[in-house]
Amino acid sequence: MKRLIQRELEQLNDPGPIKVMRSVSGGDINEAYYIRTNLNEYFIKINTHVPSNFFKVEALGLERIEQTYTINVPKVYHYNEPYEEETGILVMEWIEENRQAHSAEMLGQNLANMHKHPAKQFGLDQPTFIGRLTQANSWSGSWVKYYKEDRLQPQIQLAIENSPLPHRRIDKLERLTDQLGQWITHHPKPSLLHGDLWGGNYMVGPKGVPYLIDPSILYGDHAFELAFTELFGGFPPTFYVAYQEVMPLPLEYEDIKPLYQLYYLLVHLNMFGENFGPPVDRILARYVGE
Structure with missing residues (x-):
């Protein structure tokens, strides 16, 4: 080596x-x-x-x-x-870590400013990776269509291929994806997203300045990015306050947050197994019933 x-x-x-x-x-x-x-x-x-x-x-x-x-x-x-x-x-x-009290606030402000960088459509012009999984990308004028066809459906199909999913879960996933537009009713603009932003994919360098690492970029709804930051413990409260001062989240955010977290739970289900099945089922129950 x-x-x-x-x-x-x-x-x-x-x-x-x-x-x-x-x-x-x-x-x-x-x-x-x-x-x-x-x-x-x-x-x-x-x-x-x-x-x-x-x-x-x-x-x-x-x-x-x-x-x-x-x-x-x-x-x-x-x-x-x-x-x-x-x-x-x-x-x-090499970035020498130096986390300071203001680092989370700075991360929120800077990320919001990054999200202000738009594209004409949702998606990307090339495949990307999340973990070891390939993500196909295309361009779409509809966020709901892109989220359904380029994000949710490929992970659902992969889950079916990797291991037999419970038939009730498959049925509910199909019903949910068919009805996405019923819940995602706001009209986001395409924002440049990191695409895999959890606590391990940012670091803090000299003078407490935040750095993004390990991106899986796309142009999408900025609320999609924020939903994932909350999935596994969340970021410090000052991060969210600072972010919304620059770029407010949609009024429907709390209602659609689980729908956006569903994608990342499916990714973890495909990478790490059935331990991530129950949280998927809880989201399905919320939107399409028991």
Whole structure:
């Protein structure tokens, strides 16, 4: 592994030697390392079991966010597109964490400003990934149509293929997706979204400045993003106050929040199994009955 990393750093005109190499938390998908040479510090992700465009998509997502000039992301130095059994690698700037009291408030303000960056339609021009799962994308003039066809239905189909779902759950999922427009009645504008924003996908760097990491970008309803931030414990209250001062949520937010969280629960059901089945069933019961 060290030899592979050294070879990639040489492409960045960093001849080494590697002075420090230590494993760091990189989530459930990748191996991750802190690397220090005489010239620089790096955060490096490595994976031998991902599609060739896996790290390219992540790098392009970070670039798209950076181009809004609203919120920080780590600088991407290099990525490769592995062929067959080759190892994929992504080399980024190392961010030394320094969380401060104002960091959550700043994150809320900056994220809201990022969400103000629009597109003409909902969706994206290329597939992305959430965890190890591929997400197809297309462009749509209707948020409800995009959310149904590019988000919910592919995860439902994957769940059916991966393991036999209870017939009652399948029936309810189909009824819910057919009736989405009954509940999602507001008319959002397409906002640039991180797409996978939970507590592990932002960090705080020097002077308490927040950084977004591991994006799965799309243009969608900004309430979709906020709903996921609340799913697994939520962010600090100051985050939500600061966000809404810049970009208020729709009046219907509390009514549609579980519908938006449903997508991420289906993703977790497909990645981690039936432990995520009961919360899916509770959402279905709320909208289509027991």
